Amino acid sequence: METTNNGQRTIVVGTRQSALALTQTGQVIEELKRISEKHGLGYSFEIRKIVTKGDRILDVMLSKVGGKGLFVKEIEQALLDGEIDIAVHCVKDMPYELQEGLMNGAIPKRVDPRDCLIMKEGSSLNDLPKGARVGTSSLRRSCQLKNVRPDLQVESVRGNIDSRIRKLETEGFDAIVLATAGMIRMGWEDRISATIPVDVSVPAVGQGALGIECRVEDPAVRELLSLYNDEETSLVIRAERSLLGALNGGCQIPIGAYATVRQMSTDSAALELELTGIVGTPDGSVLLKEMLRGSDPEQLGRDVAAALSARGADRILAEIEG
Known part of the structure; x- marks a missing residue:
């Protein structure tokens, strides 16, 4: 926690440093500013970028890196150490058990939870040619795609959302599978070739939703985040x-x-x-x-x-x- 010269609290927001993470964190901060002003709370906000284990290891499939919370552990430690006051996560990256002393203070309204295809050609999964090379680092996506299209060559592709899209051209993939929500938050909906229905590819747990984590023993932040929580999404x-x-x-x-x-x-x-x-x-x-x-x-x-x-x-x- 930091305070300004006039005693106003500055809430430090921790996030990964990818373009998507910074974009969605900026969107969260704009909403929290609006809520703070509406309720006369008077908070200001600043971003603190944090590198996680999942960000450092880019040449191995996520399923082989091992451990849980690959994209949140370092951020949670910063919360516990008081270096940041809240953390913005994609819920799908969060392990079931949060570290002791931490909690999800808010889960704002969910964005489209479906997977999507970014394709060289075509506008549906059925348009992919036999034996097409499809990139994804997710075993969940690979499992479901191969179940309906066993002919596909599903191969690992890691990196941030923008670098994975670039690999569609540079590494000879026919399609890349991504989360629709990330494309929406980046304003890249027009680059989506096809969304995959949930009856074909059931999303990851929490896909499309953000988890705003805070310390249990920080009543002021908990009060602020409670005003941001979306009841239906939370359920x-x-x-x-x-x-x-x-x-x-x-x-x-x-x-x-x-x-x-x-x-x-x-x-x-x-x-x-x-x-x-x-x-x-x-x-x-x-x-x-x-x-x-x-x-x-x-x-x-x-x-x-x-x-x-x-x-x-x-x-x-x-x-x-x-």
């Missing part, structure tokens, strides 16, 4: 992350989860969530999928995880992580 993310926790999964293994609010009104008893979860083998030969509905997000996540485990998800994940 569906809780369900998806509950599934992740129940399967003891990291963010880079082939687990997908997508929850929606089926009913939501002023009558809380009318609330119903629908959660679809998938676990599969990297080669796409096995793809387990379960969908359930319920009103308790955490219980729903556990129930879908249990249904997947009963069909062999635990064995698949153990083999991959082993």
